[in-house]
Amino acid sequence: MAGNGNENADGDFSFSAAAARDALPRITTEKGAKSADVCHDDTAPRVNFQTIDELHSLQKKRSAPTTPLKEGGGVVMGTSGPTTPSSGETMLQSVSASLASLTRETGPKLIRGDPTSAAKVAHVPHTPTSVPAADVSDSGLKFTHILHNLSPAELYEQAIKYEKGSFVTSTGALATLSGAKTGRSPKDKRVVKDETTASELWWGKGSPNIEMDEQTFLVNRERAVDYLNSLDKVFVNDQYLNWDPENRIKVRIVSARAYHSLFMHNMCIRPTPEELENFGTPDFTIYNAGKFPCNRYTHYMTSSTSVDINLERREMVILGTQYAGEMKKGLFGVMHYLMPKRKILSLHSGCNMGKEGDVALFFGLSGTGKTTLSTDHNRYLIGDDEHCWSDAGVSNIEGGCYAKCIDLSREKEPDIWNAIKFGTVLENVVFDEHTREVDYNDKSVTENTRAAYPIEYIPNSKIPCVGPHPKNVILLACDAFGVLPPISKLDLAQTMYHFISGYTALVAGTEEGVKEPRATFSACFGAAFIMLHPTKYAAMLAEKMQAQGATGWLVNTGWSGGSYGAGSRIKLAYTRKIIDAIHSGSLLNATYHKTEIFGLEIPNEVEGVPSEILEPMNAWEDKEAYKDTLLKLAGLFRNNFETFTSHKIGDDGKLTEEILAAGPNF
Ligand SMILES: Nc1ncnc2c1ncn2[C@@H]1O[C@H](COP(=O)(O)OP(=O)(O)O)[C@@H](O)[C@H]1O
Ligand SMILES: C=C(OP(=O)(O)O)C(=O)O
Ligand SMILES: [Ca+2]
Ligand SMILES: [Mn+2]
Structure with a gap:
């Protein structure tokens, strides 16, 4: 116990024995204490630093350089470059070309690294520009610092230092705000x-x-x-x-933001240092x-x-x-143009693979369950949102997942829950100011809260994210009317009819201004991203499904027992059982009955799912209301499909006719 007096006879100081009761004790230094005996030893063997700056410089070890920095710590991109550019200079030249004004003809002067650590950079000689002085604008005179492929840790520091609304959550994710647009x-x-x-x-x-x-x-x-x-x-x-x-x-x-850089780091495929x-x-x-x-x-x-x-x-x-999803979905649009030119089908779908190599695709609009249902502890995740189907099989376009987090729970979605850790970008969530624990039920900022994480954060992800040809093609619709069956088996023409229709209830959030679920049709379950006419993608899908003998399924992940407001959303646990039965092949051998109007084949039984909900009418108390609602939805389908009736799907006139006949009959 620390005392008030000079109880430590060997110490280098003691309180004055005469310390007055009400005054602070005076400290006197004892003379002649032997250095070997003191506990605060300043004369211990020397370490490799003399100053605080030197101490700090020891903390950081040079990483294996992808781009060796020049003497002075920075690489400058001037107008007349060095004779043999290093790879760092080549990168800066390339970025300068990207950032070149088209009217001023020169790229900006770039420096690699953060401006706050740029004291050394000031020493790097700056080659004068060859452009006549009169043409040089102020922007042409300044340097721009380039933060090229920073690591997640570096991006965290950038975000936390410079971007308001950036915080580390209790699980290590980077919470951030996307601004006015969510x-x-x-x-x-x-x-x-x-x-x-x-x-x-x-x-x-x-x-x-x-x-x-x-x-x-x-x-x-x-x-x-x-x-x-x-x-x-x-x-x-x-x-x-x-x-x-x-x-x-x-x-x-x-x-301009570390948030955007980390988001894309997670969402695109990350190159190796050599690449x-x-x-x-x-x-x-x-x-x-x-x-x-x-x-x-x-x-x-x-x-x-x-x-x-x-x-x-x-x-x-x-x-x-500043909504980061614009970047990932913008690039997806580009792939929807580039890939079909190479006879590769681009798909707005999740994708996973069973232990036997059986691949399933999950098509669906935002909020219908692509991410949730493709992230399945019993299967390998190939990807949650964007894929290609070529003659060789399927491949993920991305290197990460972008999960909705509203009402996220550890129990229902453990793999997504556990992926929210260091490196993950958490957009627009609300958290406790002290514990930094996220409240996933809080919609104060938006309903469209999101987590973006690298795909390897899902333990059973399949790296590289490729797989053989799909066996099952699952169309997800979140039916706010509550009249579509939770599961039905489709023939090829029906699959094409529903693929081209792209029906769902657009759940609030992912698009600006949508507050309530609303029936919507979005061709190919992703009209916002396709570039060519929907029938071009449909023809490719039909050809591939036919060639591979894939089975089509329609899964309603939306309402049951009444429309939105009256009924309730089908339990995720039941939908998972339905999906399990598709994967296992047991649903292929089930007995089916056909529904009126939509002509959908409904299984009489699915293991683990109450049979009453399989036939939607049974789940509705008011049978008349059910029939009216069903007719209403059938009418919406028919109206929507009118624009497609004059289009031929593929070279096969027969298939086109079958597709037209696969819609509702009333
Ligand atoms: N029966 C269900 N099936 C699928 N998802 C459900 C179901 N019930 C509720 N949900 C919720 O709906 C949301 C589906 O979103 P998500 O999987 O991210 O869709 P997408 O990837 O297609 O945009 C998740 O928040 C999920 O928890
Ligand atoms: C990010 C999106 O994807 P999804 O909602 O399909 O996950 C989006 O549609 O903006
Ligand atoms: Ca989407
Ligand atoms: Mn998704």
């Missing part, structure tokens, strides 16, 4: 219509592609580039899309200037948000929204 803005998406895309893409009624001209794209591009170059630092991610090595696409994402070293020129570049609005006086702009795709230039510009 969902995608499909009405603000624009695609450049030029000679090629005018004939190739799907335009007009029902199409997600709202046109803009090349000139307007360049105006927005310049706006984004100037904004990014005005910053002290920008983040650059060089990554890949598509696990199929023969059809891999190199993407570069230039952004990054030899990355070269990207195939596609995103300029994310989402903090900065577009100019509403610009032609084609109807709000201050604009998400613009130029396929010819292989570029995408984001202005006026």
